[in-house]
Amino acid sequence: MSHIEITIDELGARGDGIGRLPDGARIFVEGVLPGERIQARMLDKERAMLVSVVTPSADRVAPTCPHFNVCGGCALQHVGSSAYADFKKKAVLHALERAGVTPAAVEGPIVSAPGTRRRATFAAVKTGKKVVLGFNERGSMKLVEIQSCVVLHPRIVKLLPGLRDLMAKVMKVDKQKADITVTESNGALDILITSPLTKETWMPFPMLEAFKDFAEAQDIARLSWRPAVRTDAELILERKPFYVMLGGVPVVPPAGSFLQATEDGEAALVRAVMDAVAGMKGKAADLYAGCGTFTFPLLRAGFDVYAVEGYKAALESLLTAGRAFPRLKTSVRDLAKEPLSAKELAGFDVIVVDPPREGAAPQMKVLAGSGVPLVVSVSCSAASFARDAAYLTGNGYRLKTLTIVDQFLWAHHVEMVGVFAL
Numbered sequence: 001m002s003h004i005e006i007t008i009d010e011l012g013a014r015g016d017g018i019g020r021l022p023d024g025a026r027i028f029v030e031g032v033l034p035g036e037r038i039q040a041r042m043l044d045k046e047r048a049m050l051v052s053v054v055t056p057s058a059d060r061v062a063p064t065c066p067h068f069n070v071c072g073g074c075a076l077q078h079v080g081s082s083a084y085a086d087f088k089k090k091a092v093l094h095a096l097e098r099a100g101v102t103p104a105a106v107e108g109p110i111v112s113a114p115g116t117r118r119r120a121t122f123a124a125v126k127t128g129k130k131v132v133l134g135f136n137e138r139g140s141m142k143l144v145e146i147q148s149c150v151v152l153h154p155r156i157v158k159l160l161p162g163l164r165d166l167m168a169k170v171m172k173v174d175k176q177k178a179d180i181t182v183t184e185s186n187g188a189l190d191i192l193i194t195s196p197l198t199k200e201t202w203m204p205f206p207m208l209e210a211f212k213d214f215a216e217a218q219d220i221a222r223l224s225w226r227p228a229v230r231t232d233a234e235l236i237l238e239r240k241p242f243y244v245m246l247g248g249v250p251v252v253p254p255a256g257s258f259l260q261a262t263e264d265g266e267a268a269l270v271r272a273v274m275d276a277v278a279g280m281k282g283k284a285a286d287l288y289a290g291c292g293t294f295t296f297p298l299l300r301a302g303f304d305v306y307a308v309e310g311y312k313a314a315l316e317s318l319l320t321a322g323r324a325f326p327r328l329k330t331s332v333r334d335l336a337k338e339p340l341s342a343k344e345l346a347g348f349d350v351i352v353v354d355p356p357r358e359g360a361a362p363q364m365k366v367l368a369g370s371g372v373p374l375v376v377s378v379s380c381s382a383a384s385f386a387r388d389a390a391y392l393t394g395n396g397y398r399l400k401t402l403t404i405v406d407q408f409l410w411a412h413h414v415e416m417v418g419v420f421a422l
Helices: 081-098 154-170 204-218 263-276 295-300 312-321 361-367 382-393
Strands: 003-011 017-020 026-029 037-042 047-055 106-111 119-127 130-136 143-145 177-185 188-194 222-226 234-238 244-246 249-251 283-287 304-309 328-332 350-353 374-379 398-406 415-421
Touching: 003 026, 003 047, 026 037, 081 106, 081 382, 081 398, 106 263, 119 154, 130 154, 154 177, 154 188, 154 204, 204 222, 204 234, 244 295, 249 295, 249 312, 263 295, 263 374, 263 398, 263 415, 283 295, 295 304, 304 312, 312 328, 350 361, 361 382, 374 382, 382 398, 382 415
Parallel strands: 026 047, 106 398, 188 222, 283 304, 283 350, 304 328, 350 374
Antiparallel strands: 003 017, 003 037, 017 026, 037 047, 119 130, 119 177, 130 143, 177 188, 222 234, 244 249, 374 415, 398 415
């Protein structure tokens, strides 16, 4: 297709550059920076592929990963640290501006360092006698073989050759696929394999023997299997305890359960939440509580805590770890379908909300008119955070502080904590 030469005006929300053709049409190009003059090859009416940088930006740096130009995991390794932090900050502030919300004070972004991501899900596919293990190619379902990763914890990277050999042994049918979630905590590794089990793929004794040998050779703490996402995992073996520390409390999470991406990122989020409630006492609700990332710090600060979570296994882990806290109450509840009512919210001094990427619109609509004096909103999506913030500010709340946290190094994702007060 045709080649073009354009100047990049800005970065879009996903980290791709935006330039314009002579007729004013917008063109999106990956791997570029604002102010750069580039040559690109048109892919369709809106997208182009970078061919060369004619005039580079002073903010351009050399990517540190050999897989960067192909792997879809990182989009911004070519961006210098100052411009990178500015991109993350602007992503959140622009989303809030579009929603008509202005924070009184902004902190961050607080950026996690390379080599600290403690959780990753790899894709695997059987091709003949070999297994390709890695991440999807950028903008494609094609799998990229990963030999190293500068974002992941070194213990996870070190596991890759052995994990590749294991999957070659336990994946029986050509083109069989699997997802492998690996989590590191306190020096231990937890592995959850997700792949269909059929008469053709299930080979009990050879698989179990391979799992046992692999776990011992790689010093794996726990290994589980499930046939599909959102199905219960079956524990294959457990060689030693696997746990995470949440608010100083050891918690055994379900296999593959959600955890914050990095320990220091989690600490920054918790610090922002606890700074918001400093000096307060009384009743707190932790909505979308998970395994207790914010529940246990709130309990240790003296709050009576009502933890609500839709994933039963995660809440059971929280409840088991929280038996020593008589001020803890819990409920299994899908807040997207059944948000807490205004009557149920009455009497709470603070509400902490940490929903999935789609946000908490049903709950926020009720919460906005509840009269709860303090709402702390934790989010991993600038768009849904801004939308939910507008419900609150439209009903008299003001956004006192906004803390931006970047656990997703060199990706376009960003997290934030907003403190809303009446």
